Amino acid sequence: MSRTVLIVGASVRAFAHSAIRAGFQPVAIDLFADWDLRSACEAHQVDPSTYPAALEGLSSTLPKAPWCYTGAIENHPDLIDRIARDRPLWGNPGEIVRRVRDPFSLATALRHASLPAIDVSRNARGLPADGSWLVKRVRSAGGAHIRPFDGHAPEPVEGIEYLQRRVIGPSGSAVFVGTSAGSARLIGVTRQWIGHDDAAFGYLGSVGPVRVPRQVRDQLRQIGAVLTGEFGLRGLFGVDFVLRNGLAWPVEVNPRPTASVEVLEWATGWSAIQDHADAFGAELSAEGHGTCSVRPHTKVGKLVVFAPLEGRVPDAIRWRGGNPRSGRLPRLADLPMPGTSFQTGQPVLTLLIAASSAASCRTRLIRRLIQWRARLRSWGEGFEPTSTATELG
Structure with missing residues (x-):
């Protein structure tokens, strides 16, 4: 049986790498087609001026394999349904996405279940x-x-x-798998870092898994049950929440694999895409090892590096690493192709790290963030030498 899977989204590198580790053969479509995505699988880049409209036409030219989507395709439920006419969907269809992304429907469902609702x-x-x-x-x-x-x-x-x-408190994200039987399994919880120069509430990064009080964990499980029972969510999905007064207040639901999935995979060795495929009756057992070589009980953090000014990645840059088949946590991910231009405030790459505690992850990531912002400034100001190859990784 073919193990090809089409993965579509604004940025699909993390989920495509998960697929490769599990023995799948991903074909990717996204806005960036970064170096570490192209190096690992067949990847197609969509021009931002044609996104997301061009996704349908491009996907129709690719093998008729099952497909799944990452962020932010949930904003285009009609597109989801159109692509799904042509191939099996490992994901939530447009009708479910519309309902669960409606903040009023979500609040009503939570209140009916006697759960906190903003x-x-x-x-x-x-x-x-x-x-x-x-x-x-x-x-x-x-x-x-x-x-x-x-x-x-x-x-x-x-x-x-x-x-x-507005609810003020620590920001978290809970990752679930909705099963074909209509139940929800809580995979884990991450702490989210929110806010950067150009977006006060924008996603900056995650660390996890983090422990939450038993009552909060029980509450999150109840939220997952409501989302699968009332809305019919299946496969991977995430709930962003704010922790306040001993309660998790759901902010929004992301009905697809989230940024936190990668953190939990690396920290626990769990295979995200295998659980996701199983939820849609794929009946394909993993042919790859599916796991990541990070010590048990380790915390993993990721941090997005945003450009402090306009610039260009030097042509002579040679990235190292980025091979998902190695099973080793990369220090850098979402690596732009040499010669790529970037605008102020645009995400350029992602930092990853493993440490013994969430605090250590944060400290070490911030240290590296400062170094990378300085490097991006030098690229923007034209100070980085481009006549000789520079290896980074």
Whole structure:
């Protein structure tokens, strides 16, 4: 039986590497087609000016294998259904995505189950203009396009934006697998780092797995059960939440593999894509080892490096590592091709690290972040020599 799988999204490197470790043969489509994706499998890059519309046409030219999606394809449920007409979908169809991504439907379902639900509103009338409410887009990803409501901003546009009460506390993400039997299995929890120069609420990175109090873990399991029971979610999905007063307050649901999946894979040796495929009746046992060679009980952290200014990756750069078949945690990931231009605030690459504690992961990642921001500045200012090859990894 063929083990080819098509993976589509804005950035699919992490899930494609998971597929390779499990013995699948991924074909990838995303916005970047970075070096470590191209080096590992067949990869196709979509021009940002044609994204996401071009995904349908490009996918139709590729082998008629099952397909799955990563972020932020959940913002385009019609596209999901169109691609699914042509090939089996290992993921949630458009109808389920529309319902679970509706903040009002989500809040109603949680309240009916006596679970914490953050207040949401379709308009700003009568709401305090003191930053205690946030204006958010219905279609969003990575914490982009979120702003405090301060009374000066225009009211949200019906069907495009909404308001959500701001809950302050540590940000986390719970990863689940929804099974074909309609149950949900909690895989693990990560701590999220939020906020960078160009997006105060934007996703910056994750560390995990982290322990949460038993009552919070029980509550997260109940949330997972509601999402599979009420909305029909299957396969990998994530719940972003804020921890406050001993309760996990769900912020949003991502009905597909999330950024935290990679962290949990490396920290535990779990094979994400195998569980995901099983949820859709793939009945394919792993032919690869599927695991990652990180010591048990280790914490793994990842941090996205955003460009501090406009620049260009030197043509002479030669990246090292990035081979998912090695089973070794790479220090760098999402590596741009030599000669790639980047804009201020654009994600350039990802840092990964394993350490004995979450605090150690954070400290060491920040140290490396400072070094990489300095390097990106030198690339932007033209100081990096490009006449000789420079190896980084």
